[in-house]
Amino acid sequence: MCGIVGVVSNAPVNQLIYDALLLLQHRGQDAAGIVTQQERKFFMHKAKGMVRDVFRTRNMRALPGNVGLGQVRYPTAGNAYSEEEAQPFYVNAPFGIVLVHNGNLTNAHSLRAELFSTDHRHTNTDSDSEVLLNVLAHELEKATHGVPLKPEDVFRAVAAVHQRVKGSYAVIALIAGHGLLAFRDPFGIRPLSIGRSKDGTVMVGSESVALEGTAHVFERNVESGEAVFITLDGTIHSHQCAQDPKLFPCIFEYVYLARPDSEMDTISIYQARLNLGETLAKRVVSTVPPSDIDVIIPIPESSRPSATQLAHLLGIPYREGFVKNRYVGRTFIMPGQGVRKKSVRQKLNVIASEFKGRNVMLVDDSIVRGTTSREIVQMARDAGARKVYLASAAPPVRYPNVYGIDMPTKDELVAHGRTVEEIREIIGCDALIYQDVEGMKRAVMSAAKATPGHRPLDGFDASCFDGVYVTGDITDGDIARLNENRVGGEEGDEDTSRLALPNAQEA
Template structure:
């Protein structure tokens, strides 16, 4: 799961891309990169770290040009510590291509073999994004018949890419001297939208907040299977380049990943989270009598809308019981489980008066591994709570995600092969209430307003229901994909729920 942006303008774009990446920082905090184009020459800077740390004044001055793209990286495969795997990626033929990618290819290993033995192309990293770039480069080489490059040639190449690659992908690429190309997988699993500035600047980005926060008017989402080509004069060409395309966006975007002020595929993220709180209220009532709950407290940050709606419907006071220290490093990078537990308490501090002598209902957006939930429940007890109930706005996470969210293997998931009662015992709460899968899907779908991307077919909710919408993921595939998960030293990283960036950080 990453954040990507691309811009074609009549004025320099380096600052604009930087500002957009800041607005997408919640989608990736491990590395950042920007590439710009001036007179067919690419200028690139990328490194590990947050946007504000990667780009200094000298770096920005070295990024001239009126078109470019950028990415904030949250790695799901390859090597988390490799500078080489920061994006964008570059190949010099045909024309010169740079690419940023959000998602995960499920057949990357097979494609590597094809690229080497048949296409005679070299892959130098473990990143599936470099694989995707080389597939695109090969298909573009096949379809081009000389200069100038025509949009029809670009779309033919994307059709070839869609036939070869599998998984989830939202892609933005620059073709040197010609323009910017963006395309989305046939299920629209990962988000991508387009907007325009008053000066005619065209921007594509992962979330609408990147457009609106840089004073661009949101126009529409890129449709599943659609390719958009923006030439250097800002003219937009588009075509659906995949057969049987249908909209099945990742539901975890609405549960947790996206910023609440974004709209994805016509669905308000904030409204979706309010709706999740409304449906969760029915589950709470069937498990714990509202009269037994003194106060409802969210676990910061993404659960706040759901907790607010839940409290309103149940007529129970809503309180902030945890204060987040925004200046502590992310807990998942702390070495070793002991330090990780300590860092949860460093990152969250309790307001004792909200817990002491009360029966509290804690609301979280989701529970993945359970280690954090267990620690937070204990923090509530240490603060003097009489009883600690916990509600999750999402259903139990029982299956790994293969489409670009680095969730643990199924053995690491607290809900895998366990009943709710068994999970409750592990977490240590007095009652545990989960959202229902169908109710979650209905709640998110009902937040959809008019959209330009067509009918909503469904959602990828594979981590909750085990149904992988691309229809090509087997148990063996999941084992193989997990073998290619982040290569880190033991104890260096916790690839759990805490590894996911928080939308409000």
């Protein structure tokens, strides 16, 4: 899962892209990159690390031009330790193209073979984003036949990409001397939005917060299957390039990944999380009598809206019982149990007075491996809690995600193949309450606004909860192959991926 941004302006864009990437930093801490264009020449700087560390003054001065794009990377496939796999990626023909990508191609393996044997193109890394770039370049070359590039040529190429590529992809590409291209997969799994500033600058980005935080007015989302081509003078051309587009955004964006101040596909992230707390309240009441709960405490940070609403509806005091160190990462994808346990203790400290002698209900956004949850429950007990209940605003995570979230393999998921009671015993809490899948979907859907001209949602990709992969082409063999390409780590390595971030609110 990554954050991407592209800008077309009549003024230098390097600082603007930098600022937008800071607003998207919660979507990836592994690497960052920016490309700008001046007089058909690309200027690029990319490296491992966070935005503030990758770009120094000398790097920014070396990025001239009024059009460009950038990315913050959270790797789900390929080599997390190779700077060559930091984005953007570049090919010199046709025209010269640079590309950034958020998502995960589920047929990258077969596409790579096609590129070599049929398209006669070479990829130099294990990144599926480089595969996607070469597929786009090949189809763009076929669509233009050497004539000057027109918007309809670009749209024809994107339509061909949709026919060949499977999986999730939100893409921004810069075509040298012509303009900026943005498009989204036919299911709209990964987000992409577009806006404009008062001076006419056009920005495309993963979340609306990147636009609004840089003085752009959010105009709309790029539709699923749609391509938007922005010429260098800021003129916007758009076209639906998919044969049968549907809108099934990833529901984990609303549960955890996105910043709460963003809006995606007409849904307020903050309102969605409040609604999750409301539906969770009904589940709690059926499991634990509210009179047996003295206090409700969120596990920072993204569970706060749900916990607040839960406490309000049940009439139970809401308290902050954990203080979070913002400079230690989220832990559920730490490479080893020892590292994971140590990190939980490093990043959270309890306020003992909120636990001592009380029956506490802890609220989290989701439970993945369960290791973090077990440690937090024990911390509450060590602080003197009489009973510790745990409520999850999301249902049990039982299946791997193949669309760009680095979920563990199914054997590493605490909920896979286990009952709620078995999970409760592993975590060690006195009661465990999960959101149900349909309740989660209704809660998020009810946060959607009626927006004229916007395609209504057809549903959600909730595959990590219900095992239904919306692209309809995922087999056990595909999952096994994708797991082989998952980004791993060695014991003791620092975890800098997106789901290891302190939190969206803190980014």
